[in-house]
Amino acid sequence: MNKLNFIKADKPDCSNTTDSGKITVIVREFITTTLAEKIATALWNKPELADSIIRFNYDNKIKNDCFNVIALNETGDVVGRLFCIQNAEDAGLWYYGDLFVVPDYTGKRISKRLLETAEQALSDKWCHTLRCYVEPDNKESLRLQREYGFTECEYKTFNNLINSGQLMFEKPIVTFNAVAVTEKNGARYITDIFNENAHLLHSEIIPYSEWCSLISANDTDEKHFLIRKGAVPCGYLKINGLEDGNDGWISILAVSSAFQRKGIGKYAVSYAESFLKKQGKLCVKIHTTTDNYPARKLYEKCGYLLCNSTNTYTAKDKLTYFKQI
Incomplete structure (x- = not known):
């Protein structure tokens, strides 16, 4: 001893x-x-x-x-x-x-x-x-x-x-930070991180040009964030539902494989909750699928409850998690 x-x-x-x-x-x-x-x-x-x-x-x-x-x-x-x-x-x-x-x-x-x-x-x-x-x-x-x-x-x-x-x-110990993406330079990192996780998100590959268009559109209902360690991007967070209602959404959360299991997902969820609370939201909701076990484990560990499930027979079936903030 x-x-x-x-x-x-x-x-x-x-x-x-x-x-x-x-x-x-x-x-x-x-x-x-x-x-x-x-x-x-x-x-x-x-x-x-x-x-x-x-x-x-x-x-x-x-x-x-x-x-x-x-x-x-x-x-x-x-x-x-x-x-x-x-x-x-x-x-x-x-x-x-x-x-x-x-x-x-x-x-x-x-x-x-x-x-x-x-x-x-x-x-x-x-x-x-x-x-x-x-x-x-x-x-x-x-x-x-x-x-x-x-x-x-x-x-x-x-x-x-x-x-x-x-x-x-x-x-x-302060490990991560979040920065809003408003320029094309950030879109390059989002492209890499999202496309690496596209299979888990049941999404098609989204090209850089399309991400540039999404970010430059300046949609007031959504925000794009890079989750960084120092100045190095490690994850991508997209928040929706900013304009209307009491519910805000974590619509995309993806972490580069090189930085997974380091606490980035937990930080991103916590950051999203804090951001949405400042926007006057009372509840945070998240969609995922039945086969995305890492995401489901993360959300449940962060205190989210399963709201509903639809047709829980295939891997792509959608689940909705929620948490009051």
Whole structure:
């Protein structure tokens, strides 16, 4: 069983450190023996304990995923570090702990830089939530979590870590964004994403020229969105029913195969609900077909109920899901 805490490092031999100068923060999936020795020196002033650092990395790496975020001074000595571990059941949930900054370097916002660097790395790993545990009497760490946007949540376990009696904090990691498509440049991405999923949508291939016409028509009853990670398009969302009535529709939701099972569909549904609610809609409805099992599973997971089904005998039979917002 493993235990990660927020560690106050023993004061190392500072003959090779400096109070000022440039601090470099790096991410390492795999650490070298030399780096492990430097971490052990910073933590306990005992480089001979490097194997315990290596072993801890090994134990977590073979089970799920993990990485180190390390702060180095100008001479290459370790002056701070944290460790991140992926959850065994939810690949988008990560944990961070083992955070320390050596005493001579406190007050230099190194903890903040370590966390910011970890969050950047986690975003590339499709992380949606970062979790940590803190001893109830660790006032400094409690302040740190709240300052950096963590919220105390109901306690839950994480893998095989021993954290009983500690407080649990979580922070959402912004992974995706949505941008309205109003120009032909966006139509190229929509063409690729839609046509890749045309078979699941029981649709014919729609050429780029036709998408350009649809977008340039500026139909006030509908909106087209690209769901992106950073600036890279991953999915396509079309919303209808904007002009009349209390119901809004998710009329098309498609995700590029390279980005499926990463939480994009869930984000798109949530975004559509928020957008339609701002438009004064009271209900969101979605059409799909009986054989589109990924879509049906997504909608049901997002709280949608089956409204009706027509002729449930073939794969193409239409289903309607709805959700009050």
